[in-house]
Amino acid sequence: MEFSLSKHEHKPLQVNPIKHSQPMGATLAFLGVKDCMPLMHSAQGCASYTKVFFTRHFNEPIAINNTSVSDITAVLDGGDYSILMAIENIQNKEKNLKPSMIGLHTTGLTETKGDDVRGVGTHIEIPYVFVNTPDYEGGMESGWALTVTAMIEQLTVEATEIKSDKLVFLPHLSMQPIEVEKIKGFCEDFGFETYALPDLSTSLDGYWEAGQGKLANGGITVEQIRDLATSSVVVSIGASMKKSALALQKKNPLITHFHFDHLMGLDGCDNFVSSLMEIRQDEPKPMIKRWRARLQDAMLDTHFLIGSSHFVITGEPDMLVGMCSLINSVGGTIRAAVSTTFSDSLHLIDAEKVFVGDLEDACAFFDDADMVISNFHAERILHTTYHTALVVRGFPNYEELGNQLKNDQLYEGSTYFLFEIANELRKVKHEH
Amino acid sequence: MVSRSKIKELMNESACSHSKEKKPGEGCDKPKPGLATGGCAFDGAQISLFPYADAVHLVHGPQTCLGASWETRETKTSYTGRDHTQMGFTTGINTNDVIFGGDKRLGESIDYIMEHYRPEAIFVYSTCVTALVGDDIDMTCKLGSEKHAIPIVPVHAAGFVGSKNLGSRLAGEAVLEHLIGTKEPEFMTPYDINLIGDYNVTGDMWQYLPIFEKIGIRVLSSMSGDGRVGDIRCAHRAKLNVIVCAKSLITLTRKMQENYGIPWISVSFYGKRDTTFAIREIVNALGDPELILRAEAVIAEEEAALEEKIAPYKALFEGKKAVLNTGGNKAWSIASGLQDLGIEVVATSIAKSTQDDIDKAREYLGENGVLMKKPAAEQGKIIDQTGAHILLAGGRSLYTAIKKKISFIDVNQEKKTSYGGYNGLLNLAEDLKYAFRNPVFANVGKKAPWETE
Numbered sequence: 001m002e003f004s005l006s007k008h009e010h011k012p013l014q015v016n017p018i019k020h021s022q023p024m025g026a027t028l029a030f031l032g033v034k035d036c037m038p039l040m041h042s043a044q045g046c047a048s049y050t051k052v053f054f055t056r057h058f059n060e061p062i063a064i065n066n067t068s069v070s071d072i073t074a075v076l077d078g079g080d081y082s083i084l085m086a087i088e089n090i091q092n093k094e095k096n097l098k099p100s101m102i103g104l105h106t107t108g109l110t111e112t113k114g115d116d117v118r119g120v121g122t123h124i125e126i127p128y129v130f131v132n133t134p135d136y137e138g139g140m141e142s143g144w145a146l147t148v149t150a151m152i153e154q155l156t157v158e159a160t161e162i163k164s165d166k167l168v169f170l171p172h173l174s175m176q177p178i179e180v181e182k183i184k185g186f187c188e189d190f191g192f193e194t195y196a197l198p199d200l201s202t203s204l205d206g207y208w209e210a211g212q213g214k215l216a217n218g219g220i221t222v223e224q225i226r227d228l229a230t231s232s233v234v235v236s237i238g239a240s241m242k243k244s245a246l247a248l249q250k251k252n253p254l255i256t257h258f259h260f261d262h263l264m265g266l267d268g269c270d271n272f273v274s275s276l277m278e279i280r281q282d283e284p285k286p287m288i289k290r291w292r293a294r295l296q297d298a299m300l301d302t303h304f305l306i307g308s309s310h311f312v313i314t315g316e317p318d319m320l321v322g323m324c325s326l327i328n329s330v331g332g333t334i335r336a337a338v339s340t341t342f343s344d345s346l347h348l349i350d351a352e353k354v355f356v357g358d359l360e361d362a363c364a365f366f367d368d369a370d371m372v373i374s375n376f377h378a379e380r381i382l383h384t385t386y387h388t389a390l391v392v393r394g395f396p397n398y399e400e401l402g403n404q405l406k407n408d409q410l411y412e413g414s415t416y417f418l419f420e421i422a423n424e425l426r427k428v429k430h431e432h
Numbered sequence: 433m434v435s436r437s438k439i440k441e442l443m444n445e446s447a448c449s450h451s452k453e454k455k456p457g458e459g460c461d462k463p464k465p466g467l468a469t470g471g472c473a474f475d476g477a478q479i480s481l482f483p484y485a486d487a488v489h490l491v492h493g494p495q496t497c498l499g500a501s502w503e504t505r506e507t508k509t510s511y512t513g514r515d516h517t518q519m520g521f522t523t524g525i526n527t528n529d530v531i532f533g534g535d536k537r538l539g540e541s542i543d544y545i546m547e548h549y550r551p552e553a554i555f556v557y558s559t560c561v562t563a564l565v566g567d568d569i570d571m572t573c574k575l576g577s578e579k580h581a582i583p584i585v586p587v588h589a590a591g592f593v594g595s596k597n598l599g600s601r602l603a604g605e606a607v608l609e610h611l612i613g614t615k616e617p618e619f620m621t622p623y624d625i626n627l628i629g630d631y632n633v634t635g636d637m638w639q640y641l642p643i644f645e646k647i648g649i650r651v652l653s654s655m656s657g658d659g660r661v662g663d664i665r666c667a668h669r670a671k672l673n674v675i676v677c678a679k680s681l682i683t684l685t686r687k688m689q690e691n692y693g694i695p696w697i698s699v700s701f702y703g704k705r706d707t708t709f710a711i712r713e714i715v716n717a718l719g720d721p722e723l724i725l726r727a728e729a730v731i732a733e734e735e736a737a738l739e740e741k742i743a744p745y746k747a748l749f750e751g752k753k754a755v756l757n758t759g760g761n762k763a764w765s766i767a768s769g770l771q772d773l774g775i776e777v778v779a780t781s782i783a784k785s786t787q788d789d790i791d792k793a794r795e796y797l798g799e800n801g802v803l804m805k806k807p808a809a810e811q812g813k814i815i816d817q818t819g820a821h822i823l824l825a826g827g828r829s830l831y832t833a834i835k836k837k838i839s840f841i842d843v844n845q846e847k848k849t850s851y852g853g854y855n856g857l858l859n860l861a862e863d864l865k866y867a868f869r870n871p872v873f874a875n876v877g878k879k880a881p882w883e884t885e
Contacts, residue, residue: 013541019524046496050500090467112564135496136529377520
């Protein structure tokens with residue numbers, strides 16, 4: 001089979017898919033809003049699968065409800081019955097539940113029947129954000145991005161002034177909670193009052209606490225989202241988040257927008273630091289400089305192993321762009337970068353093959369690879385058939401523990417990432 | 433498509449014990465908006481059929497259905513060919529297919545699978561969207577079946593028709609309609625049985641199948657743990673259907689009784705007493721005096737061997753009390769296992785149990801055992817009152833255990849080892865041993881330096 005970058009599918013089905021659905025990305029985005037009740041407008045199974053999927057990835061209870069659309073309501077109801085009944089039933093069952101917001105997201109089922117989810121909102125007293133996320137379009141990354149845009153469009157209040165030291169950044173789907181925290185801290189080090197939308201760093205970061213809630217545990221508050229248009233700077237990270245940043249700029253044209261395709265490796269992070277320095281007219285803190293020097297050292301330490309190795313990488317587009325760039329920067333050869341869905345940002349990747357596909361397609365390149373970077377599903381295939389090193393990244397990672405604390409971003413995360421892949425490569429390369 | 437009357441019939445299974453208490457027209461389950469939390473019908477159908485590793489399971493729908501569900505269950509197989517159970521196949525339909533129909537894509541997908549994988553059969557699962565837009569899956573499967581000369585079975589269990597349980601029933605319907613009775617076995621014995629409802633998760637079946645072999649019971653086919661499509665096609669020649677711990681496939685066994693005259697019994701293989709009871713039920717149902725004698729000899733041998741192996745654990749667990757908070761049949765099956773190991777079960781949850789399960793729980797726990805209706809609220813108090821040493825529950829209850837400074841086992845976590853059969857009890861004993869020994873539950877809850885009472 002000939003693999004090339006195209007919007008068109010090269011076969012009628014997916015075998016061992018890596019792609020995940022838009023509504024699942026929406027659920028995760030809503031989980032980054034404090035006390036939000038993600039409500040999936042779907043049959044019960046869509047939400048049940050999503051719950052198990054994220055519970056196993058994060059090893060945390062996941063708060064999600066659904067409208068339990070049945071074959072009868074699928075035909076007879078326009079959405080208002082099942083959505084309003086769902087909210088009423090949940091609140092009757094859990095008297096003390098005080099959601100800060102209902103995060104309604106649709107699915108293929110409810111989009112096919114064409115419900116008016118905007119109209120339903122007028123009957124709901126709790127703040128309500130809706131997003132159309134059919135799972136026969138786009139993927140998890142676009143579902144996350146659409147949800148962020150929806151929150152900004154529907155919640156954020158227009159403003160005419162900005163606070164010079166207030167910054168909001170919009171992380172792409174594949175960033176794990178600790179990565180969001182590190183970027184927040186990085187901006188704070190430059191003197192910014194910093195917000196992340198969504199903010200998984202305080203909701204799914206895996207922390208021990210009395211009583212696990214039935215709503216999103218932490219994250220940015222609804223009040224803070226309302227106030228975002230007073231930020232002086234919006235930073236979008238990953239091509240998927242560009243539109244969300246533009247939506248915020250519409251609320252206040254005074255906001256300056258900085259976009260970065262990724263924050264991995266020396267180049268990715270240098271670009272980010274240059275911009276922050278320019279705005280603040282200030283030097284970075286000593287620790288940031290120190291981490292840059294450590295990354296330089298790590299690049300030299302690992303270049304021999306990585307520079308003589310061949311990689312196959314699969315994942316969401318924004319994750320692929322950053323990861324490929326970092327590996328390229330120390331001489332690694334990328335045989336194939338296999339993306340879940342199409343995105344223009346895939347053109348940025350320097351690899352022998354870049355295409356949209358599944359693990360069946362990726363397998364065609366495993367024989368020629370020293371290392372595969374992929375999700376949980378690559379593990380069984382690699383262990384039974386190939387002798388290739390594996391580093392697990394992206395969704396889902398069902399079996400490994402501590403996924404929420406894996407940090408690949410900025411100077412610091414890139415340093416750890418290079419050492420991790422070099423050490424895994426060492427294991428397979430010494431066997432030969 | 434599934435007709436409304438068929439769904440009604442399946443939801444009002446007359447052989448279900450709790451059906452008698454319901455008014456006419458009231459089904460086993462209708463999802464209520466906001467309150468339905470478990471898996472959907474598609475989920476149930478997948479669970480019931482996925483263990484056929486020699487068949488490809490093709491999900492005709494958008495991305496969520498398969499994307500989030502494949503390779504999530506540790507159903508083991510001894511099939512030496514490619515294990516299709518742990519692979520994912522989906523048509524992953526897009527907007528075009530929703531507008532113009534997905535039949536063409538489905539047909540091409542079947543051709544692709546035949547060209548690249550050549551399975552023994554293909555199960556094609558309809559899903560909410562493809563059911564709603566009205567793809568003619570029956571016709572596409574029929575044409576594919578004729579073209580490729582293998583069974584291609586349409587499974588009509590779109591998620592929105594109901595719960596997981598109903599989906600399992602619908603999977604049973606598909607197997608009954610398209611597979612059972614389509615092939616004759618190479619040979620038959622008077623001791624041929626079908627195993628129904630054991631999916632061989634973590635190899636549960638392999639804990640008791642060697643015992644069957646010793647006695648001379650032959651498993652003709654399985655629905656569907658470690659199953660083969662070729663075998664289930666011969667299932668109509670079995671002498672007995674044995675349902676293992678699953679209420680959902682009663683419809684299938686009742687219909688097989690009506691169509692083929694095969695009687696059925698329901699058993700479980702958790703713990704020593706249940707395993708022994710199950711074996712006796714099976715050989716008694718088969719009715720051969722010699723077989724019964726052989727079974728008794730094997731039971732005596734196995735129990736003696738087991739007693740010897742669990743003796744050290746019993747000594748270790750002496751005087752220990754447990755509170756159990758889990759759903760369905762686990763409420764009594766794990767209780768039974770704990771009791772076999774000499775642990776007193778002071779309370780169990782009946783929050784999600786059927787009447788059958790509640791009766792069984794009462795039988796196992798005795799008069800003084802507490803059957804908890806609201807376990808989350810009750811379990812803390814019961815631990816205080818009884819001085820229980822361990823809580824076996826889902827992850828959400830972990831906090832209770834740590835507050836009470838007692839041991840904990842997450843019984844809802846994906847298991848890595850089997851608790852089934854005689855020897856599964858040893859796996860449970862090992863897990864308990866480590867839980868009792870582990871100081872983490874006392875350590876983790878220690879006060880931080882900045883905390884004061």
